[in-house]
Amino acid sequence: MGVQGFQEYIEKHCPTAVVPVELQKLARGSLVGGGRQRPPQSPLRLLVDAENCLHRLYGGFYTDWVSGGQWNHMLGYLAALAKACFNGNIELLVCFNGAMEKGRLHEWVKRQVNERQTAQQIVSHIQNKGTPPPKVWFLPPVCMVHCIRLALLRFHIGVVQSIEDHHLEVISLCRENGFHGLVAYDSDYALCNIPYYFSAHALKLSRNGKSLTTSQYLMHEVAKQLDLNPNRFVIFASLLGNHILPDEDLAAFHWSLLGPEHPLASLKVRAHQLVLPPCDVVIKAVADYVRNMTDFSDLEAIANDIFRHSQSRTDDKVVRFKKAVEYYSAASKSQHFSPYQGKFTHLSVAHRQRTVENHFKTVKQRYLNFSSENPDSPLLPSQAKPTVTSPVAQGLEVISHLNAQIPSLLSMPTRNHMDITTPPLPMVAPEVLRVAQHRHKKGLMYPYIYHILTKGEIKLSVTIEDEANQELPSAVQLFRPIRQHVYGVLFSLAEAKKKAERLAMRRNRLPEYPPVAVKEWAAYKGKSPHTPELVEALPFREWTCPNLKKLWLGKAVEDKNGRMRAFLACMRSDAPAMLNPACVPTHLLVLCCVLRFMLQWPGVRVLRGKELDAFLAQALSPKLYEPEQLQELKIDNLDPRGVQLAALFMSGVDMALLANDVCGQPIPWEHCCPWMYFDGKLLQSKLIRAIRDKAPLIDLCDGQVDQVNKVKKMRQSILEGLNFSPPPPPTPTPCLSTPRGMSTQGGKLEIAGTVVGQWAGIRRGRGRGGFPIQVVSVGGPNRGSVKQIKMYFIFEVPQSSHPLPLTILSCLQFMPTRKCLPQAWREAKRIFVMVRFAKWKARESFVSVSVCGVKLVGSCFPPPSCCRFNMLVEMRLN
Numbered sequence: 001m002g003v004q005g006f007q008e009y010i011e012k013h014c015p016t017a018v019v020p021v022e023l024q025k026l027a028r029g030s031l032v033g034g035g036r037q038r039p040p041q042s043p044l045r046l047l048v049d050a051e052n053c054l055h056r057l058y059g060g061f062y063t064d065w066v067s068g069g070q071w072n073h074m075l076g077y078l079a080a081l082a083k084a085c086f087n088g089n090i091e092l093l094v095c096f097n098g099a100m101e102k103g104r105l106h107e108w109v110k111r112q113v114n115e116r117q118t119a120q121q122i123v124s125h126i127q128n129k130g131t132p133p134p135k136v137w138f139l140p141p142v143c144m145v146h147c148i149r150l151a152l153l154r155f156h157i158g159v160v161q162s163i164e165d166h167h168l169e170v171i172s173l174c175r176e177n178g179f180h181g182l183v184a185y186d187s188d189y190a191l192c193n194i195p196y197y198f199s200a201h202a203l204k205l206s207r208n209g210k211s212l213t214t215s216q217y218l219m220h221e222v223a224k225q226l227d228l229n230p231n232r233f234v235i236f237a238s239l240l241g242n243h244i245l246p247d248e249d250l251a252a253f254h255w256s257l258l259g260p261e262h263p264l265a266s267l268k269v270r271a272h273q274l275v276l277p278p279c280d281v282v283i284k285a286v287a288d289y290v291r292n293m294t295d296f297s298d299l300e301a302i303a304n305d306i307f308r309h310s311q312s313r314t315d316d317k318v319v320r321f322k323k324a325v326e327y328y329s330a331a332s333k334s335q336h337f338s339p340y341q342g343k344f345t346h347l348s349v350a351h352r353q354r355t356v357e358n359h360f361k362t363v364k365q366r367y368l369n370f371s372s373e374n375p376d377s378p379l380l381p382s383q384a385k386p387t388v389t390s391p392v393a394q395g396l397e398v399i400s401h402l403n404a405q406i407p408s409l410l411s412m413p414t415r416n417h418m419d420i421t422t423p424p425l426p427m428v429a430p431e432v433l434r435v436a437q438h439r440h441k442k443g444l445m446y447p448y449i450y451h452i453l454t455k456g457e458i459k460l461s462v463t464i465e466d467e468a469n470q471e472l473p474s475a476v477q478l479f480r481p482i483r484q485h486v487y488g489v490l491f492s493l494a495e496a497k498k499k500a501e502r503l504a505m506r507r508n509r510l511p512e513y514p515p516v517a518v519k520e521w522a523a524y525k526g527k528s529p530h531t532p533e534l535v536e537a538l539p540f541r542e543w544t545c546p547n548l549k550k551l552w553l554g555k556a557v558e559d560k561n562g563r564m565r566a567f568l569a570c571m572r573s574d575a576p577a578m579l580n581p582a583c584v585p586t587h588l589l590v591l592c593c594v595l596r597f598m599l600q601w602p603g604v605r606v607l608r609g610k611e612l613d614a615f616l617a618q619a620l621s622p623k624l625y626e627p628e629q630l631q632e633l634k635i636d637n638l639d640p641r642g643v644q645l646a647a648l649f650m651s652g653v654d655m656a657l658l659a660n661d662v663c664g665q666p667i668p669w670e671h672c673c674p675w676m677y678f679d680g681k682l683l684q685s686k687l688i689r690a691i692r693d694k695a696p697l698i699d700l701c702d703g704q705v706d707q708v709n710k711v712k713k714m715r716q717s718i719l720e721g722l723n724f725s726p727p728p729p730p731t732p733t734p735c736l737s738t739p740r741g742m743s744t745q746g747g748k749l750e751i752a753g754t755v756v757g758q759w760a761g762i763r764r765g766r767g768r769g770g771f772p773i774q775v776v777s778v779g780g781p782n783r784g785s786v787k788q789i790k791m792y793f794i795f796e797v798p799q800s801s802h803p804l805p806l807t808i809l810s811c812l813q814f815m816p817t818r819k820c821l822p823q824a825w826r827e828a829k830r831i832f833v834m835v836r837f838a839k840w841k842a843r844e845s846f847v848s849v850s851v852c853g854v855k856l857v858g859s860c861f862p863p864p865s866c867c868r869f870n871m872l873v874e875m876r877l878n
Contacts (some may be wrong), residue, residue: 005279006187017221022087049184053200068646068680069141098161098447131638142650159443457519474524475651487537563666577717594652
């Protein structure tokens with residue numbers, strides 16, 4: 001655990017350093033040991049690190065978190081917290097982690113591996129027992145961070161987001177903006193000279209909402225327990241193991257401190273694995289080592305002593321040790337540049353009152369008295385902002401110490417995670433970057449957006465999913481198309497494509513489209529978090545999306561319409577009924593868009609009909625806004641599929657809120673909040689009634705006819721344009737049935753006994769008629785498998801619509817030279833022939849068709865000046 005285990009060490013081994021406090025009494029002027037002074041006039045200002053406090057802000061470890069999130073219960077808790085702070089003269093500012101922090105990526109990878117195992121334990125527990133898992137397996141519900149952020153904004157509690165290094169920015173923000181204390185739970189804060197440090201894990205609000213209590217950590221008492229001068233905490237933190245110099249690289253040093261006579265010395269040698277000493281033992285041993293140092297200003301000498309037994313990468317370890325000392329030196333002082341400097345003048349306190357000041361001065365005086373015992377300090381002379389390089393763990397090496405040997409994990413140096421190189425990102429307009437940075441710092445925008453624009457990568461957290469279940473896709477894969485279009489909007493690919501085409505036309509050559517890809521760090525079924533995936537950014541095919549500057553800063557009516565259309569296009573929900581408030585109310589638009597997107601997953605059905613009704617019924621239920629009644633609701637035998645569907649849905653909401661922010665927030669954030677349309681526990685009860693009890697829709701709506709009518713309208717809007725007719729039964733032997741001529745009565749095209757296209761009779765009209773029957777097929781001469789197929793289609797298009805929706809009217813002929821069809825086509829349950837788009841150009845038209853999940857692109861000829869035209873489609877099968 002390294003330095004991260006120091007926080008738990010304080011609570012277990014330094015009981016005198018953990019003092020319970022009531023924050024209202026501190027705000028009124030009471031000291032820890034009693035004694036009341038006159039009430040202060042200014043509020044008690046506390047900075048809260050949200051990353052350490054998420055479960056407390058959510059409302060605690062109550063058992064219903066596994067159902068997908070009870071957002072109205074969370075909203076009620078935060079409302080009571082805001083009221084208690086207002087009545088108690090307490091002012092909070094909550095800082096969310098909005099930094100990518102590539103330097104701590106290996107720590108994030110470890111957390112994802114652990115959370116992935118926890119998710120599988122949760123699924124197994126629900127399958128076996130049907131009850132909610134124990135609270136020790138608490139896995140934050142999907143989108144919880146953003147729900148808390150939106151709720152805090154609603155209750156006018158200050159919100160900010162870090163941008164580069166979360167820990168350094170929180171420390172700088174706390175010191176340079178007049179905050180009286182920091183509420184967090186991280187060893188970095190404990191070791192960085194913050195005397196007014198409160199526990200985020202112990203933060204509790206009484207049931208009556210009048211008492212807000214927590215614990216205060218008295219670091220001078222911790223220093224006394226360790227018998228260590230606080231001025232030496234910098235070296236102490238650097239030698240415990242941290243994100244710059246991990247404890248794996250310090251394992252030999254830690255074992256050497258224990259000596260061969262230590263009772264745990266026998267644990268040093270384990271076959272093919274690296275064994276680390278227990279955290280509390282390491283802390284005591286390192287404290288003794290640092291205490292006995294005579295001169296710790298010579299970092300070179302200290303490094304040589306620490307790594308004298310290292311057999312590989314010694315120079316690299318020495319460099320990273322110095323960087324760790326530099327990092328904690330900067331964190332222990334107030335010279336680090338704060339990106340929020342000057343942003344909180346309206347919160348600054350002109351005169352700190354005596355009562356609150358007396359309490360903090362008392363603690364500070366004890367701290368300084370103990371620190372003055374030894375004036376020497378290991379701090380570096382340079383006070384500039386440290387340049388912290390990416391502390392990628394370079395692996396584990398074979399280490400020899402005395403007669404003991406610690407084998408490396410894989411007997412060779414390996415990386416904790418493997419990075420990949422991406423193509424250069426397109427240039428982003430400076431005004432767009434300024435707006436993105438401003439909104440990011442204020443907590444008004446998804447942190448993913450700034451990461452994508454500046455670094456071209458994002459991190460996606462683990463969700464609850466059964467990796468052995470093949471019926472449901474992973475959330476990362478299911479909603480990746482949304483992110484691909486979001487990337488295209490952020491980098492204005494549609495505009496870049498038009499520019500490339502104009503340039504190619506002037507130079508009389510083919511257009512060149514430089515690839516744009518974003519790195520996605522994620523862990524899901526079949527995918528490890530140690531390596532990222534390159535995901536291509538895609539523009540919209542149906543229309544040309546405005547550039548990001550217009551979407552964010554445009555004030556014209558067409559800009560407003562463009563924002564909404566861009567959002568609906570990202571969600572594959574650009575249907576007229578979705579914008580009809582009589583069918584889909586505005587506060588339920590996100591819900592309907594996510595459900596519609598889930599229904600369009602190719603292959604297996606993600607949502608069944610009864611499950612869709614359950615989602616819509618719970619969104620319209622009056623119980624949604626009664627968290628007290630929902631707490632009393634009992635669910636017998638929790639359904640694993642229902643839990644996974646709730647996690648998938650909230651992952652879709654997460655991506656929908658991201659798309660809404662990227663497209664310029666066409667939906668006001670007040671109508672995006674999940675507590676307007678979702679409660680996990682209520683959904684589980686509806687799913688059980690719909691699936692197990694086979695309850696009709698009127699029962700799902702609690703007998704309310706008006707709710708039934710609303711559900712039907714929303715369901716019809718969601719399903720508009722989607723085809724879910726069951727496939728016909730397959731024939732015993734694969735065969736190919738094609739029309740041998742153009743029939744005036746119409747006909748249909750079958751492949752392997754499955755209807756893939758239907759057409760009406762030929763209607764006389766303007767323009768060219770059908771081509772003569774013709775077959776062009778290219779296949780492997782020896783193997784007999786179809787490698788390339790060319791097809792002619794006839795389309796009819798309405799002349800008044802742009803872009804033109806197409807309908808297949810007739811297929812002249814489709815026949816491979818051999819009867820052997822590809823295996824994928826023979827086994828396909830349903831094969832679709834769909835026209836995706838048609839966009840006219842000066843000389844030709846391009847049409848994209850999807851056949852059995854294979855995207856086809858063909859050319860239309862002649863240029864469609866008439867109502868009926870022909871298209872040649874060429875398909876290549878891998």
